[in-house]
Amino acid sequence: MIKRIDHIGIAVRDLEQQVKLYSEVFGLKCEGTEEVPDQKVNVAMFPVGEVRIELLQPTTDDSPVAKFLEKNGEGVHHIAYLVEDLESNLKSIEEKEVRLIDREPRTGAGGHKIAFLHPKSTFGVLTELCEH
Numbered sequence: 001m002i003k004r005i006d007h008i009g010i011a012v013r014d015l016e017q018q019v020k021l022y023s024e025v026f027g028l029k030c031e032g033t034e035e036v037p038d039q040k041v042n043v044a045m046f047p048v049g050e051v052r053i054e055l056l057q058p059t060t061d062d063s064p065v066a067k068f069l070e071k072n073g074e075g076v077h078h079i080a081y082l083v084e085d086l087e088s089n090l091k092s093i094e095e096k097e098v099r100l101i102d103r104e105p106r107t108g109a110g111g112h113k114i115a116f117l118h119p120k121s122t123f124g125v126l127t128e129l130c131e132h
């Protein structure tokens with residue numbers, strides 16, 4: 001089902017400051033920044049080989065990332081795996097009694113189809129599946 005890791009999401013309070021760390025200190029090239037209204041975040045993407053680091057800053061107080069920052073502070077927020085045919089994978093995951101956050105794909109960064117699995121069903125790791 002899973003092809004590879006697509007990206008690792010990191011929750012940050014100040015996107016601009018963190019972009020400086022990843023570009024100026026780590027020497028990575030930012031692929032772009034964008035607002036993802038459906039997820040209430042601003043994101044900056046940094047490719048590292050085939051995987052990307054996705055920095056996530058909340059745009060509203062009720063953003064899932066705002067809640068995460070309040071509770072945990074900055075840090076790793078989720079792991080996203082690349083899949084083909086997200087819809088049919090969601091159906092088969094649900095049949096295996098894993099709790100889904102999204103039963104239907106939503107629109108994530110880059111306009112990709114995404115869906116989250118609940119961390120209570122995945123041993124505390126918020127897991128995203130995405131299809132390009």
Ligand code: CMX
Pocket residue numbers: 009036039041043054056064065067068071077078101108109116118119120124125126
């Ligand atoms: N990783 C691991 N566990 C997490 C978590 C995360 N990122 N976020 C929440 N949890 C845990 C909480 O610690 C909590 O556990 P306890 O009950 O043991 O304390 C439990 O999940 C419930 O969390 P909560 O704070 O009460 O928050 P909610 O139930 O309101 O929401 C979640 C949690 C995961 C359902 C919600 O954040 C969500 O729907 N996330 C998916 C969407 C998302 O995160 N979007 C932002 C990124 C978008 C992008 O990448 O573009």
